[in-house]
Amino acid sequence: MSPEDAIVGSDEAGKGPVLGPMVAAGVRAPPESVPDDVDDSKRLAPGTRESIAERLRADEDVAVGVAVVPTDRIDDPETDMNSLTVAAHAEAIAAVAREGDAVVTDAGDVSESRFARRVRDGVVAASAPDTLSIDVHAEHRADETYPLVAAASVVAKVRRDAEIDDLAEEYADYGPLGSGYPSDPTTRDFLRRYVADTGELPACARASWSTCADVLAAAEQSALSEF
Missing domain, CATH: 3.30.420.10 (Ribonuclease H-like superfamily/Ribonuclease H)
Incomplete structure (x- = not known):
């Protein structure tokens, strides 16, 4: 062909x-x-x-x-x-x-x-x-x-x-989602805000991505330092 x-x-x-x-x-x-x-x-x-x-x-x-x-x-x-x-x-x-x-x-x-x-x-x-x-x-x-x-x-x-x-409408309370790409600071800020408020990742996030693991680890470290 x-x-x-x-x-x-x-x-x-x-x-x-x-x-x-x-x-x-x-x-x-x-x-x-x-x-x-x-x-x-x-x-x-x-x-x-x-x-x-x-x-x-x-x-x-x-x-x-x-x-x-x-x-x-x-x-x-x-x-x-x-x-x-x-x-x-x-x-x-x-x-x-x-x-x-x-x-x-x-x-x-x-x-x-x-x-x-x-x-x-x-x-x-x-x-x-x-x-x-x-x-x-x-x-x-x-x-x-x-x-x-x-x-x-x-x-x-x-x-x-x-x-x-x-998704941006669904998660409007947590600010703009950005493009959804790991390199996008707006996307990373959205994930940080959501995790800080709820203690977990949003359902729209690919939890297996390293970006999500980084956000969770940072939130945990922040909580430990406050404790």
């Missing part, structure tokens, strides 16, 4: 944050239905991303599949982020793919061929009992090269942002 012949693209958003879910999206579309202004979602303004996602969903020739991986599943000690990324891509692709489709995906593994193989096997499992036979090509930074993958990255990012907006 030539990846240029792909009819389905997939990508994920939110693999690295300490807050909120990871979201994967699959987009099945003919080339003429992919908006001209599509790009890697990280390079687009929020309003542009939302406009592109709306146009994709409104096009009757486009099919969109989304898989949301919640924090409790991410924290499950029986799994890992590589496996969850594969499963999310497979679920999103299975929701839109048809028999014989060619798929191009943003590789979520150091080995592009291994990621492609695992995603293909995951789609077969997810589509059982009527298993799909598809061809999957995985490539690093595919969202910068293939418009279909960029379209999927936009859909995933828009859904991930909506999830974070909902």
Whole structure:
């Protein structure tokens, strides 16, 4: 398969944050239905991303599949982020793919061929009992090269942002959440405030992330020093 012949693209958003879910999206579309202004979602303004996602969903020739991986599943000690990324891509692709489709995906593994193989096997499992036979090509930074993958990255990012907006409302009493990434001081401040007030992590936090362990340890040390 030539990846240029792909009819389905997939990508994920939110693999690295300490807050909120990871979201994967699959987009099945003919080339003429992919908006001209599509790009890697990280390079687009929020309003542009939302406009592109709306146009994709409104096009009757486009099919969109989304898989949301919640924090409790991410924290499950029986799994890992590589496996969850594969499963999310497979679920999103299975929701839109048809028999014989060619798929191009943003590789979520150091080995592009291994990621492609695992995603293909995951789609077969997810589509059982009527298993799909598809061809999957995985490539690093595919969202910068293939418009279909960029379209999927936009859909995933828009859904991930909506999830974070909902969490911001839910936890409004503890101040802004920020982006949800460990490097974001606003996010770390939110976690510190929540832990200081409640003595535990919020349900939206990935408790298995080292950032959460650091916040808990700092809170415990503070309590001991006050004692």
